[in-house]
Amino acid sequence: xxxxxxxxxxxxxxxxxxxxxxxxxxxxxxxxxxxxxxxxxxxxxxxxxxxxxxxxxxxxxxxxxxxxxxxxxxxxxxxxxxxxxxxxxxxxxxxxxxxxxxxxxxxxxxxxxxxxxxxxxxxxxxxxxxxxxxxxxxxxxxxxxxxxxxxxxxxxxxxxxxxxxxxxxxxxxxxxxxxxxxxxxxxxxx
Amino acid sequence: xxxxxxxxxxxxxxxxxxxxxxxxxxxxxxxxxxxxxxxxxxxxxxxxxxxxxxxxxxxxxxxxxxxxxxxxxxxxxxxxxxxxxxxxxxxxxxxxxxxxxxxxxxxxxxxxxxxxxxxxxxxxxxxxxxxxxxxxxxxxxxxxxxxxxxxxxxxxxxxxxxxxxxxxxxxxxxxxxxxxxxxxxxxxxxxxxxxxxxxxxxxxxxxxxxxxxxxxxxxxxxxxxxxxxxxxxxxxxxxxxxxxxxxxxxxxxxxxxxxxxxxxxxxxxxxxxxxxxxxxxxxxxxxxxxxxxxxxxxxxxxxxxxxxxxxxxxxxxxxxxxxxxxxxxxxxxxxxxxxxxxxxxxxxxxxxxxxxxxxxxxxxxxxxxxxxxxxxxxxxxxxxxxxxxxxxxxxxxxxxxxxxxxxxxxxxxxxxxxxxxxxxxxxxxxxxxxxxxxxxxxxxxxxxxxxxxxxxxxxxxxxxxxxxxxxxxxxxxxxxxxxxxxxxxxxxxxxxxxxxxxxxxxxxxxxxxxxxxxxxxxxxxxxxxxxxxxxxxxxxxxxxxxxxxxxxxxxxxxxxxxxxxxxxxxxxxxxxxxxxxxxxxxxxxxxxxxxxxxxxxxxxxxxxxxxxxxxxxxxxxxxxxxxx
Ligand code: HEM
Ligand SMILES: [Cu+2]
Numbered sequence: 001x002x003x004x005x006x007x008x009x010x011x012x013x014x015x016x017x018x019x020x021x022x023x024x025x026x027x028x029x030x031x032x033x034x035x036x037x038x039x040x041x042x043x044x045x046x047x048x049x050x051x052x053x054x055x056x057x058x059x060x061x062x063x064x065x066x067x068x069x070x071x072x073x074x075x076x077x078x079x080x081x082x083x084x085x086x087x088x089x090x091x092x093x094x095x096x097x098x099x100x101x102x103x104x105x106x107x108x109x110x111x112x113x114x115x116x117x118x119x120x121x122x123x124x125x126x127x128x129x130x131x132x133x134x135x136x137x138x139x140x141x142x143x144x145x146x147x148x149x150x151x152x153x154x155x156x157x158x159x160x161x162x163x164x165x166x167x168x169x170x171x172x173x174x175x176x177x178x179x180x181x182x183x184x185x186x187x188x189x190x
Numbered sequence: 191x192x193x194x195x196x197x198x199x200x201x202x203x204x205x206x207x208x209x210x211x212x213x214x215x216x217x218x219x220x221x222x223x224x225x226x227x228x229x230x231x232x233x234x235x236x237x238x239x240x241x242x243x244x245x246x247x248x249x250x251x252x253x254x255x256x257x258x259x260x261x262x263x264x265x266x267x268x269x270x271x272x273x274x275x276x277x278x279x280x281x282x283x284x285x286x287x288x289x290x291x292x293x294x295x296x297x298x299x300x301x302x303x304x305x306x307x308x309x310x311x312x313x314x315x316x317x318x319x320x321x322x323x324x325x326x327x328x329x330x331x332x333x334x335x336x337x338x339x340x341x342x343x344x345x346x347x348x349x350x351x352x353x354x355x356x357x358x359x360x361x362x363x364x365x366x367x368x369x370x371x372x373x374x375x376x377x378x379x380x381x382x383x384x385x386x387x388x389x390x391x392x393x394x395x396x397x398x399x400x401x402x403x404x405x406x407x408x409x410x411x412x413x414x415x416x417x418x419x420x421x422x423x424x425x426x427x428x429x430x431x432x433x434x435x436x437x438x439x440x441x442x443x444x445x446x447x448x449x450x451x452x453x454x455x456x457x458x459x460x461x462x463x464x465x466x467x468x469x470x471x472x473x474x475x476x477x478x479x480x481x482x483x484x485x486x487x488x489x490x491x492x493x494x495x496x497x498x499x500x501x502x503x504x505x506x507x508x509x510x511x512x513x514x515x516x517x518x519x520x521x522x523x524x525x526x527x528x529x530x531x532x533x534x535x536x537x538x539x540x541x542x543x544x545x546x547x548x549x550x551x552x553x554x555x556x557x558x559x560x561x562x563x564x565x566x567x568x569x570x571x572x573x574x575x576x577x578x579x580x581x582x583x584x585x586x587x588x589x590x591x592x593x594x595x596x597x598x599x600x601x602x603x604x605x606x607x608x609x610x611x612x613x614x615x616x617x618x619x620x621x622x623x624x625x626x627x628x629x630x631x632x633x634x635x636x637x638x639x640x641x642x643x644x645x646x647x648x649x650x651x652x653x654x655x656x657x658x659x660x661x662x663x664x665x666x667x668x669x670x671x672x673x674x675x676x677x678x679x680x681x682x683x684x685x686x687x688x689x690x691x692x693x694x695x696x697x698x699x700x701x702x703x704x705x706x707x708x709x710x711x712x713x714x715x716x717x718x719x720x721x722x723x724x725x726x727x728x729x730x731x732x733x734x735x736x737x738x739x740x741x742x743x744x745x746x747x748x749x750x751x752x753x754x755x756x757x758x759x760x761x762x763x764x765x766x767x768x769x770x771x772x773x774x775x776x777x778x779x780x781x782x783x784x785x786x787x788x789x790x791x792x793x794x795x796x797x798x799x800x801x802x803x804x805x806x807x808x809x810x811x812x813x814x815x816x817x818x
Contacts, residue, residue: 015400016319016320016396016397016399016400016401017319017320017396019319019395019396019399019400020319020320020323020392020393020396023391023392023395023396023426024388024392026426026427027388027392027426027427027429027430028430030426030427030428030430030431031430031431031433031434032434033430033431034430034431034433034434034435034474034477035434035438037473038434038435038438038449038470038473038474041470041473042466042467042470045467046465118445118447119445119446119447120447120448121448121462121463121464121465122465123447123448123449123465123466126441126447126448126449127449130437130438130441134437
């Protein structure tokens with residue numbers, strides 16, 4: 001008899017799911033958009049922003065995050081050629097991600113030592129903590145995606161592997177750009 | 191995009207949906223969109239009944255502020271000591287009533303039910319883009335409901351700062367009892383709710399954009415799908431802002447930051463918080479809050495378009511205009527939020543801008559209204575219960591929309607803001623219109639959901655009682671508002687100028703009780719028919735859309751064979767020259783030569799040529815066309 005099968009294999013499943021990640025990126029951007037607009041209106045009405053010289057760690061952490069993005073890009077490129085290479089780059093991305101998170105926390109401690117606490121009568125300063133904290137939550141989620149790509153590499157089908165790599169890439173590059181946006185935003189709106 | 195046709199001997203498609211289903215995977219942790227839709231609907235109905243009960247409680251207080259009702263004390267204990275509802279609890283009732291109705295019933299209950307049910311069925315997909323996320327969406331919603339209801343079992347009672355939870359009232363746990371733990375639960379519940387809405391909305395958008403069946407281009411989608419699509423986009427773009435605002439509120443409440451707080455004197459104590467501004471909460475809240483009201487009404491409008499067209503046996507009037515006005519509403523609704531804040535000391539120039547954008551949004555709303563009326567005009571109307579509710583929606587949308595234009599004028603709103611006029615406005619346009627749209631959907635798609643029919647007589651009873659009592663309840667409130675009676679006041683006897691409205695309040699309360707009793711007819715009909723209703727035929731309303739091509743018995747994957755291909759738009763009703771008064775979307779034009787029109791072919795010259803040849807051979811004999 002003639003029957004039909006829904007095309008369960010391959011990208012039939014993948015395309016809509018990848019789109020879901022993009023939509024998540026959009027809504028997450030909007031959440032940060034909400035905070036940055038709070039900040040703009042707040043600093044606009046007060047005539048001042050956070051008024052801090054941001055800790056230097058942020059410069060280094062930004063570099064680390066960019067480096068991790070590059071590693072992830074290399075991992076994507078390597079996936080066709082060599083699983084070992086792909087895994088090596090993925091591992092590097094993961095480690096750099098953790099280093100980044102650690103550096104963000106050390107920036108917090110520097111700020112607190114300098115008297116710029118989270119609980120502050122200048123909501124602009126509290127906002128720096130909010131930005132970094134929620135950005136770090138994204139980092140944790142991104143690390144999970146990278147881990148899933150890492151452990152999947154070589155075990156799952158090439159198609160699934162590519163899919164996981166793509167999901168991880170979309171998300172990780174997004175949080176990279178997001179951080180750069182937040183950092184520049186904070187630099188510009190003292 | 192397509193499906194693969196293969197000669198298959200060993201792999202029968204039927205095991206596609208029938209692999210070891212347990213009670214748990216079928217009814218509880220189901221990933222099937224049809225089951226999830228039913229879960230949303232039934233949870234939504236339960237929440238609606240609860241919220242309605244709350245409203246009856248505070249209506250009793252409003253009608254008889256000085257009377258004691260011992261049964262209240264029996265039910266509510268210390269919150270109604272001596273049989274009278276306490277002020278704190280009154281505020282909690284109003285708050286939770288609003289929250290449940292707006293978010294849990296008219297957002298999750300409405301979108302959750304019908305987007306889940308109809309998107310895959312009407313665009314021709316086997317399920318959602320991510321069934322797993324879809325299941326999570328329901329369970330987050332369920333948890334949000336449980337936590338919100340849990341706040342009734344907290345010593346200090348539920349949140350009581352109104353459904354908009356303005357700080358500083360909501361930001362200071364000691365301000366009123368309701369700002370204590372109840373408020374914390376409210377915030378937790380809302381975060382879960384937003385997560386649920388986002389997971390749902392993201393799924394809907396992805397499914398609509400990526401998983402339509404062959405031939406289903408965007409301009410062949412039924413209007414409910416357009417409405418769900420744009421609603422989901424609104425949600426994705428606005429709910430995250432609410433999360434942003436809620437997070438800051440949580441920090442203010444529980445950690446001592448000053449995002450919304452400044453210069454607060456508490457009794458004799460001066461609070462240390464400085465520099466924040468409660469107005470900023472209002473901006474963040476209403477940036478979501480206004481799109482939210484359209485998140486509520488747009489699915490109802492989409493559902494009504496479908497129901498009205500099917501039951502008027504006419505194509506929907508101005509299909510493209512309907513879509514463009516939905517798009518217009520979607521875009522405009524992001525730039526009008528300031529109309530909720532005219533009296534916050536806003537710069538008059540800014541107020542003027544918000545006023546203009548607000549009045550412009552009335553244009554697409556009016557376009558839709560006229561299109562409904564034009565569709566009904568000289569239709570061959572079948573007054574099914576669903577049709578009545580859809581017409582009811584149009585009625586409420588008009589009467590509530592008109593008062594929106596009053597409120598949109600900043601100079602009028604200065605007088606009307608925070609009075610019962612606003613309450614009347616949004617209960618007609620949202621409370622009544624959106625609920626009627628939802629009920630229209632329930633009556634219309636019940637056969638698709640449960641495979642049985644609801645009882646039409648009970649449906650008529652339900653409609654007329656609800657329709658009449660809704661007007662009796664909400665119309666008089668306009669006059670209270672025009673007289674300056676503020677909303678959310680607890681006893682009318684305390685204020686000289688409000689006393690004369692007590693008799694009206696009593697009347698309104700009786701009308702509300704009538705309306706509540708009318709819902710018994712619905713509840714009985716709904717739950718009885720699940721088990722004992724008449725079995726539904728496959729296409730009970732003789733409709734064109736794809737969902738009626740699926741078998742009555744649900745199966746995972748929706749269609750037993752290949753997903754049908756779509757050839758035409760969904761509104762070919764009473765097409766001249768065709769022998770039936772409906773042509774389903776799956777019928778190709780080659781089978782309807784006698785009724786095809788030149789523009790049906792969208793410029794396909796080959797098809798036009800074939801049609802011309804056919805027309806030449808079959809001259810349109812006068813006697814063949816029944817119409818004049
Ligand atoms: C013709 C289009 C509409 C216009 C011009 C309009 C205008 C307004 C204005 C100016 C207010 C603020 C009143 C005040 O607080 O002083 C308001 C409140 C409100 N409107 Fe509308 N509206 C329209 C349609 C709708 C629709 C379709 C819905 C819902 C489905 C809706 C729901 C609400 C709600 C819930 C509130 C009150 C919120 C609160 O303060 O609790 N409106 N409307
Ligand atoms: Cu509004």
